[in-house]
Amino acid sequence: MKEDIIKNIVDNYETPAYVFDIKTLKSRISYLKASLPKNTKLCYAIKANTFIVKDIEEDVDRFEVCSNGEYEICKSKKINGNKILISGINKDDKLINRIISESDIRFFSIESMSQFEALKNQKENVKILIRITSGNQFGINEEECKKIIEKRALYPHIEIVGLQYFTGTQKNSIKVLKKELDYMDSLIEEIECNYNFKIKELEFGTGFPVHYFSNENFDEDSFLKEFSELLNNCKFKGNIILEIGRSMVASCGIYLTKVVDKKINKNERFAIVDGGINHLVYYGQFMAMKIPQMEIFPKRDNNDTEIWNICGSLCTINDILVKKIEVSNLQVGDIFIFKNTGAYCSTEGISLFLSRDLPQVLVNDINDNIKVVRKITPTYNLNM
Numbered sequence: 001m002k003e004d005i006i007k008n009i010v011d012n013y014e015t016p017a018y019v020f021d022i023k024t025l026k027s028r029i030s031y032l033k034a035s036l037p038k039n040t041k042l043c044y045a046i047k048a049n050t051f052i053v054k055d056i057e058e059d060v061d062r063f064e065v066c067s068n069g070e071y072e073i074c075k076s077k078k079i080n081g082n083k084i085l086i087s088g089i090n091k092d093d094k095l096i097n098r099i100i101s102e103s104d105i106r107f108f109s110i111e112s113m114s115q116f117e118a119l120k121n122q123k124e125n126v127k128i129l130i131r132i133t134s135g136n137q138f139g140i141n142e143e144e145c146k147k148i149i150e151k152r153a154l155y156p157h158i159e160i161v162g163l164q165y166f167t168g169t170q171k172n173s174i175k176v177l178k179k180e181l182d183y184m185d186s187l188i189e190e191i192e193c194n195y196n197f198k199i200k201e202l203e204f205g206t207g208f209p210v211h212y213f214s215n216e217n218f219d220e221d222s223f224l225k226e227f228s229e230l231l232n233n234c235k236f237k238g239n240i241i242l243e244i245g246r247s248m249v250a251s252c253g254i255y256l257t258k259v260v261d262k263k264i265n266k267n268e269r270f271a272i273v274d275g276g277i278n279h280l281v282y283y284g285q286f287m288a289m290k291i292p293q294m295e296i297f298p299k300r301d302n303n304d305t306e307i308w309n310i311c312g313s314l315c316t317i318n319d320i321l322v323k324k325i326e327v328s329n330l331q332v333g334d335i336f337i338f339k340n341t342g343a344y345c346s347t348e349g350i351s352l353f354l355s356r357d358l359p360q361v362l363v364n365d366i367n368d369n370i371k372v373v374r375k376i377t378p379t380y381n382l383n384m
């Protein structure tokens, strides 16, 4: 984000705050599209960041929506129902009935046989993706999937569009991704051959990696080139739609937190900020051992630096955002800007601890107008 926009935010808005920049987000999506084979489609897993969903409705092909709460968010933002896949575990008859009766969403993933039963009992036509398990609580076994496909004539109102496969996040290894794609490719071939059935679509959850810390080297261009080759080499020539959260939105976000106090305890320098680990969760961070990509505002030269520990405002010794970073002339009132906080940071923290307020959320729109999409929100009323 440009320096003048950050200055505007620092001058005019309170901290702690997340800022999501829509121009950065849109160019990130364009980059992903340009780096992947032309026919690959993108499904945004909205759990990664629900604040920006409406801003990218035209930029992605589908939204993966995984809970009643996420559905309500899409409803209130008037997201086109044809773009939504209702996915995830724990979607019971009541939720499915309600969604079908009050919206035009007709596309569901199957995560269990009881979810399939709930859809079987519907009178409306519905489309499904069958999620294949990778051996955890998600999806169903291959055998159950095959049984549904074998008996499809019994359920004429259910259109089986294809399969969904997602095994986890932060997939760095092309070798692992190849193994997963090969597995799905063979399974699709087997199903098509044995059941005389055409799989139209594979929704593949890549969990593309995001590199958060300052000493990491990641050649994303090469990674995406190699992954694209894997896609091109699939025998399956139907629709491939990639389910992506983190890698799409992480880079559009920054988190701002202000230094409110400083001290030297037993020869170690501690800066206390108004945020903390209740707001800022980086995947792979452990006891603040790694240094995220971050800056201080106002900017400094690097003369006469001192070593500081940056601590949040919770009553726990674990509330350290960064250990032992060099800062020149640190002052109360300085703002630390943590980068790559567009995915999960605003939801994965222990946000009710100590009844601290939730940070405000700002969106910098395509015309560089800043909108407050969530005010600083007290949590004490949830804890009494």
Ligand SMILES: Cc1ncc(COP(=O)(O)O)c(C=O)c1O
Pocket: 045, 048, 064, 087, 166, 168, 169, 170, 205, 206, 207, 208, 243, 244, 245, 246, 247
């Ligand atoms: C089913 C499913 N799809 C997509 C995603 C998004 O993963 P990521 O944010 O790593 O891209 C998740 C993350 O938990 C998921 O469970």
